[in-house]
Amino acid sequence: MAVMTETGTASAVPLPAMKRRSPYPGWFFLPAAIIYGVLFLLPTVASLYFSLTRWNLFSSTFIGFDNFAQFLREPFLIKGLVNTVIYAVVTSGLKVVLGLLLAVLLTSQIAARGYLRSVVFFPVLVSTVGVGITFTVLMHPTQGMINEGLALLGIKGPGWLVDPNLALFSVALVDVWKGVGLATVIYIAGIVAIPKDYYEAARIDGATSFQNFLYITLPLCRPATVTVIILSFIGGLRTFDLIWAMTRGGPGFASDTVASVIYKQYQAGFYGLSTAGNVVLFILIAVLVVPLTMLLNRREGHE
Amino acid sequence: MTKTSRRIALACLSAGLMAMTALTGVAHAQSINLTYLIPSGADGVAVAEELVKSFEAANPDINIDIETRPGGSEGDNLVKTRLATSSMADIFRYNSGSLFQAINPAQFLVDLTNEPWQADVQASFKQVVTAPDGTVRGAPMGAAMGGGIYYNKAIYEELGLSVPKTWAEFMANNEKIKEAGKVAVIQTYGDTWTSQLFVLADYYNVSAKDPSFASRYTAGEAKFASDAAALRGFEKLQETHDAGLFNEDFGAATYDDGLRMVASGEGAHYPMLTFATTAIAASYPDMLDNVGFFAQPGDEADLNGLTVWMPDGLYIPNTTSNLDAAKKFVAFVASVEGCEAQTRAGGASGPYLVNGCTLPDDVPPAVSDMLPYFAEGGQNGPALEFLSPIKGPALEQITVEVGSGIRPAADGAALYDEDVRKQAQQLGLPGW
Numbered sequence: 251m252a253v254m255t256e257t258g259t260a261s262a263v264p265l266p267a268m269k270r271r272s273p274y275p276g277w278f279f280l281p282a283a284i285i286y287g288v289l290f291l292l293p294t295v296a297s298l299y300f301s302l303t304r305w306n307l308f309s310s311t312f313i314g315f316d317n318f319a320q321f322l323r324e325p326f327l328i329k330g331l332v333n334t335v336i337y338a339v340v341t342s343g344l345k346v347v348l349g350l351l352l353a354v355l356l357t358s359q360i361a362a363r364g365y366l367r368s369v370v371f372f373p374v375l376v377s378t379v380g381v382g383i384t385f386t387v388l389m390h391p392t393q394g395m396i397n398e399g400l401a402l403l404g405i406k407g408p409g410w411l412v413d414p415n416l417a418l419f420s421v422a423l424v425d426v427w428k429g430v431g432l433a434t435v436i437y438i439a440g441i442v443a444i445p446k447d448y449y450e451a452a453r454i455d456g457a458t459s460f461q462n463f464l465y466i467t468l469p470l471c472r473p474a475t476v477t478v479i480i481l482s483f484i485g486g487l488r489t490f491d492l493i494w495a496m497t498r499g500g501p502g503f504a505s506d507t508v509a510s511v512i513y514k515q516y517q518a519g520f521y522g523l524s525t526a527g528n529v530v531l532f533i534l535i536a537v538l539v540v541p542l543t544m545l546l547n548r549r550e551g552h553e
Numbered sequence: 554m555t556k557t558s559r560r561i562a563l564a565c566l567s568a569g570l571m572a573m574t575a576l577t578g579v580a581h582a583q584s585i586n587l588t589y590l591i592p593s594g595a596d597g598v599a600v601a602e603e604l605v606k607s608f609e610a611a612n613p614d615i616n617i618d619i620e621t622r623p624g625g626s627e628g629d630n631l632v633k634t635r636l637a638t639s640s641m642a643d644i645f646r647y648n649s650g651s652l653f654q655a656i657n658p659a660q661f662l663v664d665l666t667n668e669p670w671q672a673d674v675q676a677s678f679k680q681v682v683t684a685p686d687g688t689v690r691g692a693p694m695g696a697a698m699g700g701g702i703y704y705n706k707a708i709y710e711e712l713g714l715s716v717p718k719t720w721a722e723f724m725a726n727n728e729k730i731k732e733a734g735k736v737a738v739i740q741t742y743g744d745t746w747t748s749q750l751f752v753l754a755d756y757y758n759v760s761a762k763d764p765s766f767a768s769r770y771t772a773g774e775a776k777f778a779s780d781a782a783a784l785r786g787f788e789k790l791q792e793t794h795d796a797g798l799f800n801e802d803f804g805a806a807t808y809d810d811g812l813r814m815v816a817s818g819e820g821a822h823y824p825m826l827t828f829a830t831t832a833i834a835a836s837y838p839d840m841l842d843n844v845g846f847f848a849q850p851g852d853e854a855d856l857n858g859l860t861v862w863m864p865d866g867l868y869i870p871n872t873t874s875n876l877d878a879a880k881k882f883v884a885f886v887a888s889v890e891g892c893e894a895q896t897r898a899g900g901a902s903g904p905y906l907v908n909g910c911t912l913p914d915d916v917p918p919a920v921s922d923m924l925p926y927f928a929e930g931g932q933n934g935p936a937l938e939f940l941s942p943i944k945g946p947a948l949e950q951i952t953v954e955v956g957s958g959i960r961p962a963a964d965g966a967a968l969y970d971e972d973v974r975k976q977a978q979q980l981g982l983p984g985w
Contacts, residue, residue: 257566412804502954517626
């Protein structure tokens with residue numbers, strides 16, 4: 251907590267450095283400025299322009315806000331928006347819960363701790379598309395290993411990826427399996443950083459291990475929770491690769507997210523429309539994540 | 554010390570590289586190198602290799618490298634991007650019809666109207682590679698195809714069924730096959746494009762009832778949802794789903810699974826384009842004689858006819874630096890020797906569109922079943938995508954929904970009309 255007060259006072263003091271001239275000459279910034287301008291600034295401005303045109307790569311016609319009107323009228327878009335939010339909430343929620351539980355397990359005194367920690371992290375390192383294709387095979391309704399395993403137990407497994415009510419959640423589960431390792435690592439760092447004094451004091455007071463978890467671990471690793479939620483929520487909102495590898499937004503439009511709708515418009519040659527879609531996605535992420543960040547960080551400040 | 558030695562190593566390396574470049578330059582100075590871009594896929598590559606081999610044998614000074622690209626909408630995108638960035642191969646193979654119109658042929662492709670070999674190309678093909686300005690920009694690559702239904706002849710024989718001429722007969726056959734405990738209709742939504750066949754292959758039946766549909770559709774006057782004949786395609790798909798005729802894993806099965814099932818008798822009917830004959834011949838040669846083919850039946854027996862797909866075209870982009878050599882290769886493909894090379898590599902899959910090209914006598918039954926539709930007294934007509942530049946890109950997702958029972962036929966047709974409107978606007982057609 252002391253650290254936070256320090257930062258607070260430091261920023262309150264006006265910085266004398268502002269008035270001082272930069273120690274570098276102007277030309278020193280030129281290479282970075284050119285790269286930034288050509289590769290980042292120019293495309294951003296150009297994409298804003300092209301989102302207002304009907305564009306076929308060869309020529310473009312200015313049509314005002316028609317693309318945005320079309321994109322928002324897109325019958326699958328509402329479904330895509332809802333799916334995106336469901337997907338982001340489900341994956342980030344599960345990653346927080348599972349990541350924290352795994353981190354508590356992996357910071358306790360268990361055998362082969364280092365090995366188990368790396369096993370949890372391995373899926374993060376594997377290519378997403380590879381994971382997607384592998385699970386598509388495992389989740390095949392009749393020949394997949396998952397349903398064949400369930401059949402041995404006498405259970406008729408569902409059509410994981412072909413049942414329209416289930417497809418999105420199946421993909422979300424795979425996403426959690428693949429991403430929970432990162433959340434776990436962040437939590438491990440958070441838990442390890444909690445001073446041991448608190449636990450010792452709690453032991454003297456006769457706290458149970460559940461109370462330890464609830465009143466010490468959970469509140470004190472809030473910064474880790476914030477990081478995990480923000481990272482996985484943004485990741486969930488813009489998710490594309492896993493969905494595309496596993497269902498291509500299908501069956502039909504059942505697991506479409508905003509990103510896959512945009513990609514399909516691009517594939518179909520509706521370049522202006524898909525650029526408009528990207529602008530919409532950018533706004534959506536900003537609208538959802540900025541308040542979320544502010545909320546989570548303010549709570550943190552109050553404590 | 555280390556710095557100097559590294560510098561020396563670098564110098565040696567670059568000198569070596571330069572020498573190598575010089576050497577390769579000398580080695581190929583005599584011959585012309587062309588690149589030929591084709592969609593990937595085992596059968597297509599085999600045909601291209603055979604064509605290139607035969608051509609190079611006759612033209613030893615020209616060397617052709619084959620490049621492959623993905624098919625489907627990913628491939629469409631790649632072709633458009635390479636054309637727009639002036640990096641297209643010297644010759645490329647791409648769809649005719651509506652997809653051909655979408656790559657701005659008049660702007661990017663070499664005009665082939667006055668090539669001597671055009672005299673032998675059939676008019677029905679020329680019209681699907683004609684740019685809006687009336688010039689012909691392509692040559693036929695492959696054989697004409699039919700869209701219809703493959704069936705397993707062994708199952709038909711065992712149950713004593715005959716080839717249906719009407720949709721009611723087809724559904725009656727399906728019921729009998731289902732009662733016999735077999736899969737009546739194979740669907741393979743693991744490859745979503747395969748779901749469109751019931752709708753697309755129904756177009757002959759639409760045009761038989763309403764010959765003006767295509768032009769009214771292009772003008773934005775006729776809609777799938779409101780035209781009873783056009784809606785039938787979506788309804789047929791829904792009927793087969795609702796009757797429970799599909800294979801259990803229809804949502805995940807792939808095109809290759811579908812071919813295996815209809816060839817081996819795991820299923821009785823598979824709606825597909827007849828280019829699949831080549832693929833069945835390659836993968837299941839000993840079961841090829843089990844596979845027959847018929848046109849998708851309509852509601853009246855005397856209007857029974859086949860919906861025909863034109864083959865891909867070969868095109869030369871304006872940006873090629875070896876126009877004469879590229880034209881030579883295109884002329885070879887559009888010649889009788891070209892047809893023969895294709896038959897050698899891939900087997901015969903249907904009638905060629907170059908006059909003088911013939912099919913061997915021992916064609917598989919799936920091909921001979923198709924020929925009567927092209928013969929005197931047979932009825933056939935082009936698919937909608939060759940009569941109108943508009944094809945909505947989301948059709949395959951919509952037909953997956955209708956075929957999976959997620960969305961009723963009428964809803965699906967209405968959604969497709971919306972998709973078509975978007976495509977028409979993108980093409981800048983009047984009246985939308």
